[in-house]
Amino acid sequence: MLESWKDGPTKSAIVDFVGRAVTDVPADERVAVFDNDGTLWCEKPAYVQLDFLIRLLAEQAAADPSLAENQPYKAAAAGDLTWFGDAVTKHYQGDDSQLKALAAGILSANTAITTEEHAARVRAFFAEAEHPTLGRPYTACGYAPMVELLRYLEANGFTNYIVSGGGRDFMRPVTAALYGIPPERVIGSSVGLIYADGDLRTTTQPEFLNDGPIKPVRIWGRTGRRPILAAGNSNGDIEMLEYARHGAHPSLQLLVRHDDAVREFDYTAGAEKALELATTTGWTVTSIRDDWATVFA
Amino acid sequence: MLESWKDGPTKSAIVDFVGRAVTDVPADERVAVFDNDGTLWCEKPAYVQLDFLIRLLAEQAAADPSLAENQPYKAAAAGDLTWFGDAVTKHYQGDDSQLKALAAGILSANTAITTEEHAARVRAFFAEAEHPTLGRPYTACGYAPMVELLRYLEANGFTNYIVSGGGRDFMRPVTAALYGIPPERVIGSSVGLIYADGDLRTTTQPEFLNDGPIKPVRIWGRTGRRPILAAGNSNGDIEMLEYARHGAHPSLQLLVRHDDAVREFDYTAGAEKALELATTTGWTVTSIRDDWATVFA
Missing domain, CATH: 3.40.50.1000 (HAD superfamily/HAD-like)
Known part of the structure; x- marks a missing residue:
């Protein structure tokens, strides 16, 4: 062992x-x-969950262009992962401004669905998503x-x-x-x-x-x-x-x-x-x- | 079985x-x-936990007579179990007035102690407390x-x-x-x-x-x-x-x-x-x- x-x-x-x-x-x-x-x-380079959420936020921004003017939808639509990573790093350094915008987006991204529907979304993500640089699925x-x-x-x-x-x-x-x-x-x-x-x-x-x-x-x-x-x-x-x-x-x-x-x-x-x-x-x-x-x- | x-x-x-x-x-x-x-x-005739809490409330009322004028300390000091049972029954019937007074007393009865100290209080109660009518310890x-x-x-x-x-x-x-x-x-x-x-x-x-x-x-x-x-x-x-x-x-x-x-x-x-x-x-x-x-x- x-x-x-x-x-x-x-x-x-x-x-x-x-x-x-x-x-x-x-x-x-x-x-x-x-x-x-x-x-x-x-x-x-960013939390795996952020990749999951960014995909949802980008889908929402594509469906409703008025959202895409504001964060976190703007960064999601542009694929700007740095903005998301910064939100977390700044949180640990005492600055929650970006994290709050992110949290608001996150909290509305998966709303009013059943726990079973949410689990199905997560499973669908992991069935296909890969780590951006390591060349392997997140599940590995x-x-x-x-x-x-x-x-x-x-x-x-x-x-x-x-x-x-x-x-x-x-x-x-x-x-x-x-x-x-x-x-x-x-x-x-x-x-x-x-x-x-x-x-x-x-x-x-x-x-x-x-x-x-x-x-x-x-x-x-x-x-x-x-x-x-x-x-x-x-x-x-x-x-x-x-x-x-x-x-x-x-x-x-x-x-x-x-x-x-x-x-x-x-x-x-x-x-x-x-x-x-x-x-x-x-x-x-x-x-x-x-x-x-x-x-x- | x-x-x-x-x-x-x-x-x-x-x-x-x-x-x-x-x-x-x-x-x-x-x-x-x-x-x-x-x-x-x-x-x-009442939740076992009420017996535990009533004992604590009665101890507090004995230590601080000004408390004993008000509920739930008054009922605890008088051993008035009916008042406590009614609080719960009324809750299930839609009237929370007594339960709120009781909850306030409960919440202050075990405050600012560690989880380990709280567990020790509970164990001490169960080591000696008996059901009031069934003639057996609560643990039976x-x-x-x-x-x-x-x-x-x-x-x-x-x-x-x-x-x-x-x-x-x-x-x-x-x-x-x-x-x-x-x-x-x-x-x-x-x-x-x-x-x-x-x-x-x-x-x-x-x-x-x-x-x-x-x-x-x-x-x-x-x-x-x-x-x-x-x-x-x-x-x-x-x-x-x-x-x-x-x-x-x-x-x-x-x-x-x-x-x-x-x-x-x-x-x-x-x-x-x-x-x-x-x-x-x-x-x-x-x-x-x-x-x-x-x-x-």
Whole structure:
């Protein structure tokens, strides 16, 4: 197991921790939480969900040219991915102006459809969409070492959850195939749903933005457990990792460092605080360049 | 299995449905949801959680006599359980005035403590509290036939969830012992939590009142599945039962009818609409008097 991990201090820290957990922590408390974008799969040049949403926004702009004057429709119609990537990077740097315009567009893009219809849209997207530079379907953009880690943890009695800022119902249709994680163990951002006549339909109201200090709140809400392993890669994961660290049991905090421009991407934007805390707080940093023998299966 | 169920049309309907589900429904979609109060355990003369909260409110009134002039502290200090029961009955009949006073008291009773401290309070309550008339601890007030049904469903590949109007974090410390249902499969009402310094603490802000049309929303939010079996006993369960009925798979809706004044309680208040819908919509009604050979183990 963990074949895609190079031998070294990171792999040893994982194996040592899992051994300690098996000895010291009851099986039902061996809960592990994983951020998704940039932790379990590639998040560059833009979030996969943005590609899904940009396609919807471009379709809407094509159907209603008056929309195309304004953001985010203008950028979607022009294929201007940079505008979307900037919205997220600026959010992590404290400027939410672009993200708000984006969120408004996102919230109206999938409104008043049933949860089943939404899942069908997501499945249709993943059936054909490919990563723009890696030359593979998005469904093959999961990190092989992290998928191996999920299986290794399961083999040692852990239960794995995804805890992502990404859309809960965008991830659910594909997490079983990508990661072996079923929909009931996917925690993410969500829009409000409304029940009527036997069905649930999407609204334009945001429900949770599952990021930063909201991640621990949602982990408890969903599981009633404090995790003993938390893995992330950005400033939005800091509180989740610290929540795992402050429990009574041994714990492990994993931070993925994107430092491999050849096989993946090399960036620290949006992760500055997390990388700093990793050194001062004793988290385990996973270097893609140095610790992973293989990045993608 | 199902030894506490008398032979008859209700037991047959359950066994027939489970057989059909095993044949027709993939195992990971065999999701069953159960209301708690009045469905899995006794809810009369008042919700168990009210006893827990009344004790806290009485302690607060004793510590601060100025509180004791107003509701709900006045009723708590006087041991006036009727006032609390009325608050809930009136809610189901459309009058929320008492429930609002009660909710304000409840929300302030457990504020600014960690989730772990709250769980310890709940465990301390259940370690000593007894049902006021049945002569048994609350932890022995689960309905034997329903607990057998949970085991029967599990043996047939189902996954069971509790979906209750009761407090999520009030139920979680005891559902494993009572029902074999772990904390991550308990869906209930909740107060907002706030993360700081590695811990989660309770606030005075309500988060979800998990009742009526909110139940299907929360089932989807937590599981990403539409259940195929839903069991309840009150008007607050109508939408959850209908949600299960409107799926593509065979489904079963169980409504517990409280008609046994000798062994449990005999009442229809708060269940009037549900009992009416059961006959017009084809739900399966479970009569405590007629269908259960044993009520409590």
